Structures are given as structure tokens and as C-alpha cells.
Amino acid sequence: MSECYGKLFIENEKILNCEEFCDETVLNGTSLYEVIRVIDSVPIFLEKHLGRLYNSAKLAHKELWMNKNDILDALLKLIEVNNTSEGNVKIIFNYSEINLEEKHTFLVYFIEHHYPTEEQYSLGVPTVSFYKERSNPNAKIVNNNLRKETDEKIKSKGVYEAILVDRNNLITEGSRSNIFMVKDNCVITAPLNAVLPGITREIIIEICKKEGIRFTEENINFNQISDFDALFITGTSPKILPISKVDDFVFNSSTNIIVQSIMRHYNRIIEEYIKENKK
CATH class of the missing domain: 3.20.10.10 (D-amino Acid Aminotransferase, subunit A, domain 2)
Known part of the structure; x- marks a missing residue:
């Protein structure tokens, strides 16, 4: 079962159907990630999450190839195209090798959530x-x-x-x-x-x-x-x-x-x- 939840996700700059989501992309190589809760269409504590994402990249000796505004724009676009105001969004920066060349993949998508009762x-x-x-x-x-x-x-x-x-x-x-x-x-x-x-x-x-x-x-x-x-x-x-x-x-x-x-x-x-x- 795919981790991608909902209708649409974003891979790099493309908006794709969740049926096209490939979990292997996340599992191959190194994947830095953040999970952000969205309440009433607002990504909660977004600045803190992005700060931690940049710190994770530093600790893993990786560089993020997108700035914070680009990440924010992609996140807001995901919320808009899915017409979803509540849920958990996962941001992935994946670093993998194909034919000895490093490949970068950016993913942002909703994941299934289980909030306490x-x-x-x-x-x-x-x-x-x-x-x-x-x-x-x-x-x-x-x-x-x-x-x-x-x-x-x-x-x-x-x-x-x-x-x-x-x-x-x-x-x-x-x-x-x-x-x-x-x-x-x-x-x-x-x-x-x-x-x-x-x-x-x-x-x-x-x-x-x-x-x-x-x-x-x-x-x-x-x-x-x-x-x-x-x-x-x-x-x-x-x-x-x-x-x-x-x-x-x-x-x-x-x-x-x-x-x-x-x-x-x-x-x-x-x-x-x-x-x-x-x-």
C-alpha cells in the first residue's frame, strides 16, 4: 500500500496522481524528511519544521536544492490541488545514485494520519x-x-x-x-x-x-x-x-x-x- 494518501502529490515541479507514486523513491538512497500537520489549511509551525529540515541536511552532509519559499509554495499548492484543509503532509528530499550519478528528487504529499481520540x-x-x-x-x-x-x-x-x-x-x-x-x-x-x-x-x-x-x-x-x-x-x-x-x-x-x-x-x-x- 502506497504511503501517498489522497488524490494528488508533487514530485519536483510536477503535480501527479497518487496512483503514480513510487514508494521505492523514498526508500532508495538517503531521504531527509519532515511531517507537518495542517489545520484549517495552515501548516502548523512551518518555520520550525523547515529549520529542522535544514539542520537534518547539515548533519547528513547534504545540501537542499530548494529554498524555504520554494518549499512553502509547493506545500501550499499541494493543499490547494487536493482541496484538503486537515491532515499530515510529508516533505521528502531524496538523494540516490543512478549510473553513478546522484539524482535529486523532491516530494511533497499527504500521508494517512491517526490523531488521538x-x-x-x-x-x-x-x-x-x-x-x-x-x-x-x-x-x-x-x-x-x-x-x-x-x-x-x-x-x-x-x-x-x-x-x-x-x-x-x-x-x-x-x-x-x-x-x-x-x-x-x-x-x-x-x-x-x-x-x-x-x-x-x-x-x-x-x-x-x-x-x-x-x-x-x-x-x-x-x-x-x-x-x-x-x-x-x-x-x-x-x-x-x-x-x-x-x-x-x-x-x-x-x-x-x-x-x-x-x-x-x-x-x-x-x-x-x-x-x-x-x-
Whole structure:
């Protein structure tokens, strides 16, 4: 089944039918990517996503051949031609070799999304620990093997997300999210050098600083998981989602006042962003 969702996608400067989409293009060579949530036809936190995309290129020793305005124009064109105001859009910069010559392919397309339900926000979601780590966690590079392994783990356990634990038994991040923990009204997350620099992660830290919520980045051993009052994951699709369970450890995260406060502030920031950027 193709990853391209909807009717049309853009490859380089061409608008094509999703039936023509070739998943092999993404899997061959190196693919740098971003997934951006679109709400009310507005790409949320676009500037931050593009900044991270350029940083991923730098870490991968690649150069993007399009400027930010060109990328924005392609993204807005995709929203227009699909007549879709809500969803997740994936941007790909692919670098592959054909006959010893490097080929560049730019792709932008809608992907299938699964947003949490109101009940999941209200009660929290179950997760499972998974002993895996990314080879280059600071860069968003397509890693199909890791995605396949974590998806299989999530499906087999019937949970929402897999929490990655590294070879040193340290909690790093979710398979497609960042993770935060709360202890004695202090918000804790893994150091930036060990995780993907999530856009939502960045905004959560800004909220904590602005609202006077104690915050720290530190290494957390998985053996300490039961010591926390609450946990939550963050990301493009889930926004801020309380965790109700990690393996057999149960948490009342959704009722934690710190988690609830951060969720309210984050949702308000999104509402303001849409108002400021709605055309």
C-alpha cells in the first residue's frame, strides 16, 4: 500500500496522481524528511519544521536544492490541488545514485494520519518499552527498518506508542514522538543529543520556561520509571498525549495538574498560530 494518501502529490515541479507514486523513491538512497500537520489549511509551525529540515541536511552532509519559499509554495499548492484543509503532509528530499550519478528528487504529499481520540486525551494511552536506538537521532532520515520493528512491537502489544530505551538502559524517546516525565512538579526529558529535536518538544520547553514550570534535561534510567508521577508523549499528530501505562507500570498522567496546564498552553499556542497565519 502506497504511503501517498489522497488524490494528488508533487514530485519536483510536477503535480501527479497518487496512483503514480513510487514508494521505492523514498526508500532508495538517503531521504531527509519532515511531517507537518495542517489545520484549517495552515501548516502548523512551518518555520520550525523547515529549520529542522535544514539542520537534518547539515548533519547528513547534504545540501537542499530548494529554498524555504520554494518549499512553502509547493506545500501550499499541494493543499490547494487536493482541496484538503486537515491532515499530515510529508516533505521528502531524496538523494540516490543512478549510473553513478546522484539524482535529486523532491516530494511533497499527504500521508494517512491517526490523531488521538478525546477519550485517549482524557484517559491517557498505553505504551511499551522497546530496546532500540537511532544511529543519528538528531536528524530526520527515513529509517524503514526501525519503523517496521517498532510498528510490529506496537501492534503485537496493542499499545499506542513504543518508548525507546538505549543500550545503557536510558529512556530516550518514542518511536515517533518525544517523551516527558513529571516528578514533584518538575518536567524532565532526555538530553537533546540523544533524541530527535521535536518541534513540539521545543515548544513544551518554551512553555515551561515562560510559565515558571521547573524543567530539566537529564538521563533517566528505565529502572526509575515507577518513580514518576506522570508521563506524556509529544509530536506532530498526538500534540501532547498523557501516558496511562508503560509495560505494567500504571500512571494517572491525564489528571496531573502539570500535564493539564502544559496541554492547555500548547493548544492555545496552536490556535494563535492559525489565526496569525490564516490567509
